[in-house]
Amino acid sequence: MSDNTMEGGQAIIRCLENEGVEHIFGYSGGAAIPIFDALVTTETKIKFILVRHEQGAVHMADGYARATGKPAVVLVTSGPGATNTLTGIMTAHMDSVPMIVITGQSVSWMLGKDAFQEADIFGITMPVVKHSYLVKKGNDIPRIVREAFHIATTGRPGPVLIDVPKDISAGPCTADLHAEMDLPGYRLIEGVDNDIILQIAEALSKSKRPLILAGHGAMISGADASLKAFAEKARIPVTNTLLGKGVFPETHELALGMLGMHGTAYANKAICECDLLLNIGSRFDDRILGKPEQFCKNATIIHIDIDAAEVGKMIQPQIACVADAKTAIDELAKHVPSLETAAWCRHLDGYKTKHPLKFKRQGSLKMQHIIDEFYKLSEGKACVATDVGQHQMWAAQFYKNDSRYNWLSSGGAGTMGFGLPACIGAAFARPDDLHVCFVGDGGFQMTFFELATAALHKLPIKIVVLNNHYLGMVRQWQELFYEDRTSGVDLEGNPDFVKLAESFGVKGFNLRRPGDVKRVLGSALSYNDGPCLINCEVEKTDNVFPMIPAGAAIEDMLIDPPTRKLEKPTGST
Amino acid sequence: MTNSEKVIHTLSVYVANKPGALARIAQVFARRGFNIESLVVSPAVDGNFSRMTIGCSGKPDGLEQIIKQLAKLIDVLHCIDHTYDQSVMKEMGLIKISVDCEGRSEALQIAEHFGCKTVDLTKESMILQVVGDPAKIDALEEMIRKFKIVELVRTGKVVMSRGQKRT
Ligand SMILES: Cc1ncc(C[n+]2csc(CCOP(=O)(O)OP(=O)(O)O)c2C)c(N)n1
Ligand SMILES: [Mg+2]
Numbered sequence: 096m097s098d099n100t101m102e103g104g105q106a107i108i109r110c111l112e113n114e115g116v117e118h119i120f121g122y123s124g125g126a127a128i129p130i131f132d133a134l135v136t137t138e139t140k141i142k143f144i145l146v147r148h149e150q151g152a153v154h155m156a157d158g159y160a161r162a163t164g165k166p167a168v169v170l171v172t173s174g175p176g177a178t179n180t181l182t183g184i185m186t187a188h189m190d191s192v193p194m195i196v197i198t199g200q201s202v203s204w205m206l207g208k209d210a211f212q213e214a215d216i217f218g219i220t221m222p223v224v225k226h227s228y229l230v231k232k233g234n235d236i237p238r239i240v241r242e243a244f245h246i247a248t249t250g251r252p253g254p255v256l257i258d259v260p261k262d263i264s265a266g267p268c269t270a271d272l273h274a275e276m277d278l279p280g281y282r283l284i285e286g287v288d289n290d291i292i293l294q295i296a297e298a299l300s301k302s303k304r305p306l307i308l309a310g311h312g313a314m315i316s317g318a319d320a321s322l323k324a325f326a327e328k329a330r331i332p333v334t335n336t337l338l339g340k341g342v343f344p345e346t347h348e349l350a351l352g353m354l355g356m357h358g359t360a361y362a363n364k365a366i367c368e369c370d371l372l373l374n375i376g377s378r379f380d381d382r383i384l385g386k387p388e389q390f391c392k393n394a395t396i397i398h399i400d401i402d403a404a405e406v407g408k409m410i411q412p413q414i415a416c417v418a419d420a421k422t423a424i425d426e427l428a429k430h431v432p433s434l435e436t437a438a439w440c441r442h443l444d445g446y447k448t449k450h451p452l453k454f455k456r457q458g459s460l461k462m463q464h465i466i467d468e469f470y471k472l473s474e475g476k477a478c479v480a481t482d483v484g485q486h487q488m489w490a491a492q493f494y495k496n497d498s499r500y501n502w503l504s505s506g507g508a509g510t511m512g513f514g515l516p517a518c519i520g521a522a523f524a525r526p527d528d529l530h531v532c533f534v535g536d537g538g539f540q541m542t543f544f545e546l547a548t549a550a551l552h553k554l555p556i557k558i559v560v561l562n563n564h565y566l567g568m569v570r571q572w573q574e575l576f577y578e579d580r581t582s583g584v585d586l587e588g589n590p591d592f593v594k595l596a597e598s599f600g601v602k603g604f605n606l607r608r609p610g611d612v613k614r615v616l617g618s619a620l621s622y623n624d625g626p627c628l629i630n631c632e633v634e635k636t637d638n639v640f641p642m643i644p645a646g647a648a649i650e651d652m653l654i655d656p657p658t659r660k661l662e663k664p665t666g667s668t
Numbered sequence: 669m670t671n672s673e674k675v676i677h678t679l680s681v682y683v684a685n686k687p688g689a690l691a692r693i694a695q696v697f698a699r700r701g702f703n704i705e706s707l708v709v710s711p712a713v714d715g716n717f718s719r720m721t722i723g724c725s726g727k728p729d730g731l732e733q734i735i736k737q738l739a740k741l742i743d744v745l746h747c748i749d750h751t752y753d754q755s756v757m758k759e760m761g762l763i764k765i766s767v768d769c770e771g772r773s774e775a776l777q778i779a780e781h782f783g784c785k786t787v788d789l790t791k792e793s794m795i796l797q798v799v800g801d802p803a804k805i806d807a808l809e810e811m812i813r814k815f816k817i818v819e820l821v822r823t824g825k826v827v828m829s830r831g832q833k834r835t
């Protein structure tokens with residue numbers, strides 16, 4: 096080999112360095128050994144984090160990206176190592192999270208012959224990636240890595256998979272590491288159509304009851320400051336999606352908080368009563384539409400999205416604007432004066448007073464109480480990861496987010512097991528910040544083994560296990576819509592979570608009484624020797640409200656527990 | 669809408685020759701509830717690219733979503749719906765019929781009317797080759813049915829825009 100020849104695996108590591116990668120989350124195995132070897136032989140500064148399951152690695156990379164806006168990298172082996180990443184890739188894809196997943200693969204000449212640990216991961220993941228590669232030549236590595244990062248991080252972001260046969264990672268690569276990209280079909284949206292901006296401004300000037308719906312797209316585009324300036328100048332109230340938490344300060348006087356199935360009553364009322372809806376970077380997910388044909392029926396709908404395929408997919412807007420959210424808002428702000436919305440805002444304030452989010456601090460211990468207290472003790476400044484279920488919705492309701500990158504939650508996929516690894520990933524990215532993970536007893540048990548990763552690296556994370564001994568969200572549906580016929584939701588046999596934590600070297604606390612909430616959370620917050628876990632024995636059969644049954648119109652929102660029998664929901668899960 | 673009246677849309681897709689491109693395109697149709705009725709892929713003038721003509725059917729309101737999802741694929745340069753734009757649309761068909769000397773002259777008469785070539789002839793059978801727009805091949809098929817059609821193979825249509833318009 097000549098001097099400038101390196102092995103494929105070494106080229107991969109050098110290319111990752113060039114992309115500014117600082118962490119790789121992963122798990123080793125035969126087909127990936129040359130790449131793992133390159134981590135040593137290149138003497139790279141990239142830190143490799145050995146997880147306990149490949150799904151954990153992907154969720155960590157996901158949490159890392161959501162907490163920073165920067166892509167992270169996953170490195171795993173072929174076959175089962177690769178297929179274990181699938182749920183995590185799908186989760187990232189649904190929520191437009193940038194990520195590079197590198198999988199080892201059997202040697203090229205054995206592909207298609209059912210070699211040991213050969214899985215067609217390129218084919219298996221095709222529907223859940225933004226793009227993917229199977230590397231066929233060592234000299235393609237620099238171009239492919241460069242393209243992968245470009246694709247993952249631009250436009251509407253998403254995961255990109257690179258499958259690397261072992262003979263390629265072990266074979267030579269002589270190509271220039273700063274290769275040209277070859278992406279003739281990938282064009283990014285630039286600028287914004289000024290005529291459309293003027294149309295939007297015109298529609299806004301006629302509106303008496305305008306409303307901004309801020310989604311994840313606004314967050315991704317870094318539009319938070321622009322959005323705040325625009326909403327304040329134009330005096331337009333703002334509601335946000337689950338993934339939009341933090342793109343507009345939820346404690347702002349113009350903020351209505353989260354809308355949708357378990358959103359605030361006032362946000363959902365605003366949706367019903369607005370005469371103009373300005374959707375900035377939300378894909379009109381079914382969790383916020385209720386019944387699509389009835390959604391904002393009497394309002395002018397404007398949709399700003401960088402992904403043309405989202406416009407008209409669920410809702411046909413009167414004005415469509417395919418553009419980057421920040422670019423569009425900045426342009427729009429130039430043409431929109433302060434609007435006469437005082438009466439409308441007062442009206443909505445009335446709803447805030449009449450239908451606040453509420454819970455009882457007395458009686459049994461409530462998840463809401465714990466989350467609310469944590470919010471206060473942490474002054475709303477924690478980076479919050481959640482798992483999926485009732486606790487997730489309550490965390491969304493009671494942990495207000497005033498700034499971006501502090502809300503990590505699986506929205507589109509609703510992936511149980513996401514919370515803990517996502518929190519860990521975020522803690523690697525931002526070691527000096529406070530990290531909390533609100534997780535159910537069900538979801539926690541899907542990825543709790545990553546306690547080892549958290550303990551080993553002494554990450555400053557607070558793991559709040561909201562333990563209702565049930566798959567609570569499913570139980571809630573069974574209670575409300577299936578005459579309380581519980582089926583497959585009783586988590587009989589839960590371990591002692593404090594002992595479990597301690598066995599990993601993680602400090603554990605128990606919290607059982609409402610009167611102890613402040614004290615126990617206070618102790619957990621002042622604990623500063625790595626991760627700690629708080630097992631909270633909460634009310635077993637509490638239900639999340641407000642609730643819009645899936646497929647029902649937003650007008651049919653249940654603000655309080657229903658007194659009548661409910662029909663089975665017609666919408667998707 | 670009955671099956672016979674269903675609209676078959678004609679899409680042209682201009683795509684970079686990258687591994688997996690065809691699979692990704694096929695997945696868009698499968699996942700979003702559209703059927704591929706015909707598919708023709710061939711190299712473009714620039715050998716780094718391919719032309720696809722896809723005949724497809726499904727719910728009318730789904731087509732726009734299909735086109736956008738195709739255009740969104742990293743390897744797709746553009747995707748155009750030619751269903752209603754008077755483009756040139758051609759297809760070739762081979763039809764093997766079972767015919768003896770008694771019926772042969774009538775079969776040849778029909779073939780001539782449709783401008784077919786007889787590309788194989790035996791005592792009991794003949795193969796007709798027909799080129800034209802898909803409706804013409806349908807019509808021939810209808811007429812020649814009075815003989816026993818042993819086999820029928822169609823290439824699927826290819827499309828090209830007229831004049832200055834791009835395909
Ligand atoms: C991997 C996965 N499996 C199943 C589900 C369906 N599901 C949604 S919420 C939920 C219950 C979650 O229970 P738990 O983690 O205890 O949280 P809780 O609702 O009790 O707060 C289930 C089973 C899911 N979202 N993800
Ligand atoms: Mg639970």
